Amino acid sequence: MELNAWALVAVGLVGAATFYLGQHSSRMANSTHDFLLARRAVRSQRNAAAISGEYLSAASFLGIAGVVLKDGADALWYPIGFAAGFLALMLFVAAPLRRSGAYTLPDFMEGRLAASRPIRGFASFVVVLIGVLYLVPQLQGAGLAFATVLPAPVWVGATVVALVVMVNVVAGGMRSITVVQAFQYWLKLFAISLPAFVLGAVFVGGAAGPHSGGLDAQAPPVFPERTTVEIETPVVLQVDEATLLHADGVVNGAPAEGEVFWSAEVSHEVDAGTTLRFDAGAPVPSVEGSVPDNASWLVPGSDGAGGLVGTYSLMLALFLGTMGLPHILVRFYTNPDGKAARRTTVHVLLLLGLFYLFPTMLGALSRMYVPELLVTGETDAAVLLLPSAMLPGVAGQVLAAVIFAGAFAAFLAACSGLVFSVAGVVATDLLPGRVRDFRVASVLTAVIPLALAVALRPTDLTLSIGMAFALAASTFCPLLVLGIWWRGLTARGALLGMLAGGGLVLAAFGLTLAAGYTGGSVPVLVQQPALVSVPVAFLVMIIASKATQRAVPPGVGALMLGMHAPDPLGFVQDREIPRFGRAEERLRFSKRRHDER
Template structure:
């Protein structure tokens, strides 16, 4: 790999443009409402672009293509679930949540159930979810920079990005973030769409087959010429058919015959030489041949894991704090629902292109199946298809899109999590918002540097599992079931949230030690979401006397049509328990 100066220029231009937009918008941001909910004046089309901008993260731009390269048909459930999650959000949550008038999830929890203890618990889980989601974004920064600037230190990319984000967010808060994230969405869309169309044209012009043959060939992909691969992280490799491999850094020297069904561990830094026409080995959890790559898995554990992914992605979207915070910025419930429909269109369109790039990657960069760096497929396939300056220019466009994914999602997460901390735990709202941004960003950056790198989509999938197991049951039952009690909500959140956090702990340990773990550790949502729902319902029924006395008034506020005037725009609660509310003229008064 060589330094790609065009990619660095592309990243620099996107960074400069985003910083300029954030700075210009921040000049008009003064009240607390600007920092937290952009004065609730963001219209549906801009808000849909902003939601898409911060929702389409590193896992969407790099991780989906990497999973398609590795797993084929089984990987398609991720983009399907990421998109379909907005359908459930729009049907069940978007409009009532906006009518609640809350700034944050803890605001909604206390307004609905009247429990300060439940509010503090939800605050802890918002923080945990934000950190789990932020870490893979910052690790994706390092992955992208390594692909375009080999030899770069592992820490400086995440640190540079987080400093940029903190400065932009502290200047302008939500109002600046809205315009920047809308800008980022369109940059990401065109940065993937244009190269995808161009590379597909090159592929069709070459006769519809890549360097390793065609995807319709049932045999494993092959190296068409003698190839040396340097493994950059510890991996375990499998082969689908007997394959001759030269381990250049092991004694005794000479060829070795690898057999199907055997684990072959390879350490970081080792070099493997593959003769021409030899089959491509794959990392242990990848499809070994194109026939299995094209078909969904039929293995029992893999099927259960797939169902767990479906549950996490379908239901997790409605529990993501940085997505829900966007609906507080709409003028009313109708605009919130209209925003969700537009997001469905934007996100569904976007995911077509990572899938195409992942399929092309299997044809042109099969060596990534050996090294385990499948998340870098988007940034490697252009130069494999187009050697020279043309390929570098395509990489530059894709790198700019990937970088905007890191920045926009991380920005949205920092704004929502820091806004919650400043609102619920601190005193001076504007100053404490800045302090919260710095603290959360610092912890996430340390985690990104210290923790081992996993597939970006798998890590983000754990964040979705945490959201689906905590806030999804709380929001669904809180909005649609009047018999919910704070005791049931609290215990359900603890059962689901602690279950997922325990699985995350075992997952990290498995990455550090190399031990095998069952499927429900890598994706526990199929177990934790039903457990959280059942616990919430059963305990609520057992504590029926604790149903809030004002439940009928609150439910009317959540579900009454906007034009009837029941919607209230509450603001952040003060330390003394009061809140700010807006009267018809837009002035704020203390309740």
């Protein structure tokens, strides 16, 4: 990969701005309450920008365009689901959760259900698990982005992001992260919209380079010129029509050197290290399971009943999973009251809807100008390679650097929120609970996913994130909905429901992961298990709670009143931050404040 000096400048500027804003804001954190919750006084507009910056992760910035490139109209459900999840959160959870006065999800579970320490510990384990499932693809996406734009190994990008995140989280706390993530939302919006407008104008004006043909063509896309593709990870490819190509490496388990004929009736296995060369006008092979021809690419639901079931399962995971993501919910604890929490969610819907217009457009252009990504399967790199494909030269490199800056900001924002939320749970439930324990937990929460990101085989970012959404939808979503709206929920019912729903998702994830290594295939409800796991979790929680009604906490009526009563009535009683705020911590913050004066 040729060095893009503009991309190096972009990384430096984003890193410097992130570090400056984080350090400057951290000086205002004068108490533990400020460090962890920003005094519960973050304005709705800033909180909405911070939530949007945190939520627009690698799956949104890189993955949406990649899935649109590969799957076409069916992929549009991803941005719809990502945004629509906040509608469910606004209707059912945002305001009551803020009025509960809780600090974390395990804290809410303990307060609402009078749960024992083991049950709270299980909830903490689920928080950590969701955080790791979400963090690993973020770091893998960072590695892919760096390797695509710069001549660097994949682990370099993941390490850089993890180090910057650790510095900001350890030093600044919630106030610092809020300012940084709000800034990063606007940076990401600029970094995705400017290239979209420029490349759209270039395409309409006819000044772009050669492309693979119009998207309205019935046949699959074709290579506009003689193209060489290096296969870095093993892939299984399919062709829509008989294809003649040149191969140098291992194809279908046998050495290949020279011309190879591929039939459309069977799939073709290509090993890592193989070089494929295609003549101009040759049809583009695609990774098995993707949409091969443009006619099917334009039509939603073209893969039959199985695809429809998978789409419904995906939508359920995205729609309900948002309200169970710990790093998103922790932001609502920073609002002054329930009304502000609901108003924040409305602003988030607007900001997300605006952003998702642009990666969809770039994904469609990518199918015409970088079709070779369909061969390697690395479709998440589409938005990074598209500018240079459409605008060779300095102009394309500058646009690629702008996009890379936005992608870098996406990794930093999402990882910062995840590390902060998971570290808060680890510090309060597994460590003594001082601020320095929170910082130790932050380091562990960043280092462990980093090791997994380097060791595990990368998959499509949106698919990996989809599994994290499914786990959140099958565990914390039923807990929150029933805990907020049904007084009959018991601690044992909540525990059994989370075990049932979460167990199904983890089993599905294990099977999908194993299939990726063995080359096998799994049913659609294993790839997207939410359509089964979410109803099972709700059902088990209700049945088990009905069977243990004597265990309903005696003070649940007062707590339910506090969650649903209007804010001006004054029923909200913020719970104490668990085990934080000890005398030595207050003294240390007070001394720091005095020294700064």
